[in-house]
Amino acid sequence: MIMRISLEQALNILMDHVTHGKTERKTLEDCLGLVLSEDVYALLDMPPFSRSAQDGYALCSKDSIGATGENPVKLKVTGKIYAGDHLDVQVRPGEAVRIMTGAMVPAGADCVLRQEDTDEGEDVVQIYKEVEPGCSICFKGEEYKKGHTLLHAGTKIDAAALAVASGNGIMELPVYRRVKAAVVSSGSEVVEPGTPLTPGKIYNTNTVYMKARLHQLGAQVMMSRTVGDELEIMEEALKEAANQAELVITTGGVSVGQKDLTEEALLSIGAEILFHGIAIKPGMPTLAAEKDGVLFIGLSGNPFSAAIPFEMFVREILSLKMGDPDLKLRRETLTAVTGFSKNSRRRRFLRGKAEGKEVWLPDQQANGQMRSMVGCNCLIEIPAGSGPVKAGDKVEVLWL
Secondary structure: OOOOEOHHHHHHHHHOOOOOOOEEEEEHHHOOOOEEOOOEEOOOOEOOOOEEOOOEEEEOHHHHOOOOOOOOEEEEEEEEEOOOOOOOOEOOOOEEEEEOOOOEOOEOOOEEEEHHHEOOOOOEEEEOOOOOOOOOEEOOOOOEOOOOEEEOOOOEOOHHHHHHHHHOOOOEEEEEOOOEEEEEEEOOOEEOOOOOOOOOOEEOOHHHHHHHHHHHOOOEEEEEEEEOOOHHHHHHHHHHHHHHOOEEEEEOOOOOOOOOOHHHHHHHOOOEEEEEOEOEEOOOOOEEEEEOOEEEEEEOOOHHHHHHHHHHHHHHHHHHHOOOHHHOOEEEEEEEOOOEOOOEOOEEEEEEEEEOOEEEOOOOOOOOOOHHHOOOOEEEEEOOOEOOEOOOOEEEEEEO
């Protein structure tokens, strides 16, 4: 008989066996979506030199005093600088240098006057406006200085973080490694899409779903395999998975039927059963085991019964090992727009579609149904002992 413990008890037991994630240095192109494991410091000032913020003329601001459209000031143009050029020129009183956006501001100039406020002269330029010192110049080190913290540990790397690192000449970043995962689905009735569907058979759902969710959450799926309900084959598949992964997700074979062999197979390969059975609906027969640092999460063969504990347990494991708190389920109280007619003797989780402060409950909530999961962005938690959910009720939502 399966002894059920609370979801919280199961999670505490499981997390006691989760080790912190490993770290590594990866090239920028491989870091997107990963989390920095330590602070990253600037290798140089940014900008690395004072540069022009726009197309115009670099000059001494004192030379612009009194300049107007009716009374322009004329300056001698002594050169032209494009972005990427290094022109060894000194701007002296009465002179200006034509300059383009991003180009290095020449020595002696303390401002840039935009070209729209000039006649855009090539040899001599007429300026029609006074300009303040520092105008239109991005000064060296204005954004940050060499040695300052460029990116903080715990930052989830997005396109902006990659751009900052690349702009500072950094080629690699220290990150938490993606969790290596494997999926083993069991069931003699399961066949792969593309093969004939003979009587009594069903197409594979769980392997595809679990692999996709692991990818979505940032894990690296090292292998996946679907096996029949035979003990020796299940043992061999679990050994193969444990040799390649640190987290193994199984589906099917966790209930009390004659062909439910997952626990027996785990024991046969030397794994320790951490728990088997949690007091929730769906997902009651969920189990967890551990062997030599590899965690096994055994889930139901019913797709939605597998999806619920997957979200509860796997997200927490990945969050700790990959240093990403965003993977944890976030709770919020919303208003139900549609209801659920059944009583909930046990703690129950339903699928939902939330928008703003409202949530819709699809009509189809059966454990074996996945079509109504399409488009769902949350789970709705119903406490044990609750009656039906009615439109207008406040409900606890867990965002997926």
